[in-house]
Amino acid sequence: MDAKSCPTAIENTSGDYHLLADIGRKLRQSYAPDSSWQLPFEIKQQLAVLDQIAWHSNRWYSLFDFEKFNFLYCSSNLPQLVGDTIGHSSPTGWDPRYLSIVQDHRSIVDFLSVRKRLIAGLPDGIRPLPVSSVCGGSILNLKNKHMRMHYKCTPLVSDASGNVVLSFDYMEDITTLMTAANGYWMRFNLNGQPAHWHSDRRKTVRKDILSPREKLLIGLCQKGHAIGEIAEMVSVSRQTAKNQLNTVRNRLFARDNTSLVQLSLLAGLLDTTS
Secondary structure (H helix, E strand, O other): OOOOEEEOOOOOOOOOOOHHHHHHHHHHOOOOOOOOOOOHHHHHHHHHHHHHHHHHHHHEEEEEEEEOOOOEEOOOHHHHOOOOOOOOOOOOOOOOOHHHHHOOOHHHHHHHHHHHHHHHOOOOOOOOOEEEEEEEEEEEEEOOOEEEEEEEEEEEEEEEOOOOOEEEEEEEEEEHHHHOOOOHHHHHHHHHHHHEEEEEOOOOEOOOOOOOOHHHHHHHHHHOHHHHHHHEEEOOHHHHHHHHHHHHHHHHHHHOOHHHHHHHHHHHOOOOOO
């Protein structure tokens, strides 16, 4: 299968941005879709640094090769996430038992289906792979701890049909950010063109999950403004501003306004450059 590099940037969600972006760039340049390809030594060194970051960020990072259908790398804090107190001997850090922690596979099935439809709907010759976030999928780890997860997938290399060949992903526990409502949502970014899917509507919508107005309100929350201040700044009543934020919180299953800001940042919904 002929693989080609995709100019997909790994989005900034924390201080690991520059490291991730550099690793992604080098992987796109060096990857060869055959059984003899191995991670270059320089990238292995950078992944060792990323491994240290993983332990301090409550994130599990992974690099998946769909040609070999195996993990080329996953961070060593994975057993902690899945509640594995015994440990493992796999050189990649992956143990087949870990698949059992996903009790509800609907979010995975929905994600793969929606991403496939989005890619198939792109014009021939234009195959930007969508950077995507899935927020709210459930797992029950090996210690019977129920968690709601944020999964972020950054495809690095695609084949001629637009299928993912090499993917850089991470997953983190966002249980404390979410309400008890049973649902999840996804956001896709195809080279600046957003789309989203929500478990309540079960439809792919080719626009962002938040409107520009809603992003403005959340951005003002991020800057520490109180509801009264926000209302005055956007020229609405205090109750209107409160109702609008409540509507967005319900849509994203955010526990409170602080959680709403954090979820928006994780999914790349807010401009972090200003």
